[in-house]
Amino acid sequence: MRDTASPLLAIDDLHVAFSTRRGIVEAVRGVSLAVARGETLGIVGESGSGKSVTAFAITRLLDAAGRITAGTIRFRGEDITRASSKQLRSLHGAAISMIFQNPRGALNPIRSVGDQIADAITAHEPVSRQEARARALDLLKAVLIREPDKRLDAYPHELSGGMCQRVMIAMAIACEPALLIADEPTTGLDVTTQKTVMDLVARITAERGMAMILITHDLGLASRYCQRAIVMEQGRVVEEAPPHELFSRPRHPYTKRLVAASPTATSTIADLAPPAEGGDAPAIRPASAPAGERRRQPGTPMLLEVQHLVKRYDGLTAVDDVSFAIRAGESLGLVGESGSGKSTISRMVCRLIDCSAGEILFDGQAIGSLPARDFHRSTQRKDIQIVFQDPTDSLNPRFNAFDCIAHPLRRLLAMKDGAALTERVRECAGRAGLPFDLLERFPHQLSGGQKARVGIARAIACRPRLLILDEPTAALDVSVQAVILQLLDRLRREDDLALLFVSHDLNVVRMMCERTVVLQNGKVVEQGESQALFTAPRTAYARTLLEAVLHLGGPVAHPAGEMTPAAT
């Protein structure tokens, strides 16, 4: 702790409560923290830990149901806990500003980005519209937007997610605030974009002597960009230390669990094992070797062969001549950034959309020419099943967990209600680690991890031979992700199930998949054994992707590290 000067921001015993239909819920219960001038503080934690609520309490942007019930927030020594809306308005943007998680949603969709940046300037400074526009152009240059003079008149929907986030950063720094609060600024962005955006934020805050609070669920991000990190769990701060110390020698059990569950460059599925939690999931069979080292007899026939697959959307080629194959029981990873066509390929393989050209052979039979609309009647439908990205949206809200899992059994295997069906559903739920008493519940009564288990149980209900996983853990917390990954790996070994694993998370793919296909702009850039590809990528693009992955305990890249923290 540096207490040489009075801290820029000091929070003492903050409590925030939300009034909900089920009564008052305490989201933050006694958080105390301090941020020095020019310092970068990381707040890490999983969903529901209260990290974002703390940020919104500082800026008093809590939604109407949320209220600060106790504690004080001091900014530059002044108590702003009960500041009037007029005081807050002069603080917002000028002294404290925020960057949000969903950059596209955070920008006004029907106002040009130049006007929005100019709005941020004219809110605090008496400058003319032309002057504001000129400064907006300078800010666009500062956040490294290409062709800034053209982008000035662009609307948010004409920009990529990364570009929108740069515009958001430009707005946030427009009036040189002393404190920048970044709430999951790169969640949802591609790994390479994530790196450039975070490097940009780190450089700008260092150059302008701004303090930053970086709120993230990603320990790698915190360890790379923060000088100090605090870990939050259920509304409380459980540990505080410099990040490399925090993550190399975690003291609190929760931090230990969190660190263990975060995939690293060398971890294996077995390493992620959290201590058995309340008999929820059946004991995991210890995996002796990482997935990549298991060898299959060369004679095993191909289960799925994709040949010269093409998908065109009027004029735009989303997938361009992609070929790969999967043996029975093998797991193949599809990685790439957004727009690389990985999701489109997975949808074509599981026959939810039609392909424009090319062939898909499943078990030697051509299934690519069957119209996607009619594939549900095909006998192969039960052999190819899919687990979707969003565990909530992919479950019918009017079906309880039992009906969700029973649905494919009723439709594809024509099973009638009765003891046999109940038995089968219970078996699937058990294998997916879903307790039987949850089967009566509806999706909104289940947690994210439980919903993911329902989705998996439904996908394995018909005993498929190929399981397509489209970012199956992207919406889950790391500790839940660890359990789900182990579950999937176990199911694969037990059933000799082939997996097509689509993900943007390279560490996850490295652990889960024997072979990996790297895609860029709809084309295969590189494919091969995961082990070899991840240790020695042959192409420049694969190398860029790998270098953008932030590892726990990796080098601290914060440029402000060289600066004296008190400099403003």
Place this chain on the structure above:
Amino acid sequence: MSQLSTIAGRAGRRFVSSLPALFGVLVFTFLLMRVLPGDPAVFFASGPTAGKEEIELIRKQMGLDKPVPEQLLRYLGDIGSGNLGRSLTTGQPVLSDLRSRLPASLELTFSALLIALLTAVPLGVAAALRPNSAIDHLVRFICALGVCVPTFVSGLLLIYAFYYLLGWAPDPTGRFDIFTSPPPQVTGFLLIDFALARDWEGWSAAARQLVLPALTMALFVVAPLARITRAAMLASLGSDFVRTARSLGLSRRKIVVTYALRNAILPVLTIAGIVFSTMLGANVLVEKVFSWPGVASYALDALLSSDYAPVQGFVLLMASIFVLVNLTVDVLYGIADPRVSVE
């Protein structure tokens, strides 16, 4: 410029795609008129004593003795050449009848829509800014009242209050009082024509005639507009970009008007288009109560006397206006929301 041309292109495509619907309306109304009870030939015969021969003669004159498909073809051909037929009650061509009455209806509807929007949008915004407050409940009450009182009742009540009791309004007998001389006809819209002729006395006389019927119609449509405004405002006030605007310290006025309201106005625009079309066709009660010489009351009179041509002309007119209104809403939408022009 390119934005304008894309909007024009979109409008053009929309127009072409609505042509089949217009044709369907034509055929449908033609058939409908043929199955409605009542024989126009009997109605227009000289009297109850008219003989069979006379009725047959009238039938022949009207083309009613031909088979139905042939009648339909002739009807379509007539419409193609701009001939909507002749009204048997007024003795005038339907086209000129409609042309002289449409401005009255349009003026009334436009004024009512303007009044409704000017009332409903502020009410909706006020309600959304303080949800579940006294203002919100008051707005809800006003809306409920507007919807549940039928226009002929609210019209009569307004006449009772402002004409009979207070004497503020002129007698509800059409667009002029008897002492005003009509302006030289340019657009048919009295307020515009009087303004063009710089006859301000006449203008205010026409405006006074217009206020009560317009108010009556506006009352009825304030509710949907205000409710939509409230819902859209609530959604956009709770959106991420309004949160961003607050986090940057923008003034309250800027947040409410530039950020929230401009986004919220998009669904209001859609509803306003629908409301306008509905009002134009459904204002027959208001026209009757205020003796307003509009197209709706004209069509009703024609219908009651089994006079086919004006009714068909009216339905066709309404369908065309509906298409036009949708086109206008589309174009406005394209201007208001830059995302729409991307397809």
